[in-house]
Amino acid sequence: MNKRNWVFGIMLTLCLGWILPGLSAQEMENNFGMVYIVEGYPDKIDELYEAIKDHAEWREDHGDPWSWDVYQVVVGEGLTNFEIVSFGHNLEDFDAYQEFLDKGSEKWREDVMPYISKITNLISMLHWDCTNWPEGTANDYVMIMDFLVKPGQQWKLKDSFMQVHKTMMEEEHPVHYSFHTNFAGGDREVATIAIPASSYAELAGPDESVWDLMVRVHGEDKAGEVFGDMDSSSVKKEIYILKKLPDLCVTAAED
Numbered sequence: 001m002n003k004r005n006w007v008f009g010i011m012l013t014l015c016l017g018w019i020l021p022g023l024s025a026q027e028m029e030n031n032f033g034m035v036y037i038v039e040g041y042p043d044k045i046d047e048l049y050e051a052i053k054d055h056a057e058w059r060e061d062h063g064d065p066w067s068w069d070v071y072q073v074v075v076g077e078g079l080t081n082f083e084i085v086s087f088g089h090n091l092e093d094f095d096a097y098q099e100f101l102d103k104g105s106e107k108w109r110e111d112v113m114p115y116i117s118k119i120t121n122l123i124s125m126l127h128w129d130c131t132n133w134p135e136g137t138a139n140d141y142v143m144i145m146d147f148l149v150k151p152g153q154q155w156k157l158k159d160s161f162m163q164v165h166k167t168m169m170e171e172e173h174p175v176h177y178s179f180h181t182n183f184a185g186g187d188r189e190v191a192t193i194a195i196p197a198s199s200y201a202e203l204a205g206p207d208e209s210v211w212d213l214m215v216r217v218h219g220e221d222k223a224g225e226v227f228g229d230m231d232s233s234s235v236k237k238e239i240y241i242l243k244k245l246p247d248l249c250v251t252a253a254e255d
Contacts (some may be wrong), residue, residue, distance in 0.1 A: 031126045032183060033087035034066075034094070039118040040080040048115035049248070052082065055112050056250045059104055063253040066097060070248035071142065076240025080117075083242060087126060094123075122185030130158065130165040131178040138198035142242045147191035147234035154181065157191050157233035163226050164210060167217050174206050191234065203241070 040048040052070065059068070066086045073081045089097075149157060161179060168175065178194045197203045208216075214223035231237075 030088050030090060031128065032089045032091060032094075033085055033124045033126065033180075034089070035122050035124050036084045037120040038082040038084065038116055039078070039120075040082065040115055041117050042080055044115045045080055048082070048112070049245075051112040051115055052084075052248050055108055056248050058107055058111075059250045060253070062100075062103070064100060064104065064250055065252055066100075066250070067252040068250040069139075070245045071242035072245055073240055074141075074243045077238065078240065082245075082248075085124075087124075120186060123183040124180045125183045127158070127179045127181065130162045132165070132169060133176050133178045133196065137176050137196050138202075139196040140244050141197045141200065141203060142244075143195040143197070143203050144238075144240050144242060145193045145195070146238040146240075147193075147230070148236050148238070149189045149191045149234050151189070153233035154189075154191065157230055160226050160229040160233070161193070164214065167214060168210065171213060171217060173208070173210070173213055175210070200241075 038048075038052075056068070056070070066089075068084055068086045071083045071085075073079050073083075147157060158179070158181075165179075167173075176196055178196075180192050180194070182190070195203065211223060211227070214226060218226075
């Protein structure tokens with residue numbers, strides 16, 4: 001693949017190499033993911049799909065120790081984009097994976113790169129302290145909310161979302177989500193919230209929206225302040241939907 005491993009686009013992107021403060025070693029356990037955002041040529045999408053599928057089969061046949069989920073943008077900007085991601089790793093796992101990564105990257109360059117116009121690579125960090133994504137949650141579709149963060153405003157945005165997260169957890173609001181930051185890489189400073197679902201209908205959410213929930217619990221002034229802080233921390237917000245492509249996913253080899 002492009003010198004590092006494979007993608008899923010949902011994330012709060014920080015500066016390249018920026019180290020997240022205030023997190024213990026335990027909190028950083030298994031929180032990292034390798035992400036590749038693959039942009040295909042508009043006239044070669046079918047070929048790219050088949051090439052990624054063949055490459056996924058090659059990785060499984062050759063004992064890839066990591067699992068990979070593959071998605072395609074189906075709503076929003078970037079309809080030629082695929083996102084390939086592997087989460088649940090420690091930073092040490094990246095060292096152990098390097099040998100297979102090098103071998104897989106060589107094969108990727110041979111078989112898949114001819115159909116790709118651009119690849120963006122990043123290491124993403126999942127923040128469990130403001131995530132509600134139980135094991136087994138359906139992720140056939142994922143709505144991505146990317147906040148293009150103003151310089152120095154990353155923690156203001158996270159602190160604001162943390163208030164929303166705590167309220168949703170206390171009130172048992174039936175929406176699942178994850179919150180990420182980019183540990184390194186990426187091509188812009190972004191903040192992302194990912195919302196998984198089994199269908200488009202589920203993405204509509206419950207009758208009580210998050211805004212209505214915050215107003216009911218905290219009042220309209222406080223709700224407006226929290227969401228206002230999130231908006232003021234970013235230049236703009238981009239929303240798109242990913243669809244999982246099971247035929248292109250990779251299951252890790254058994255130990």
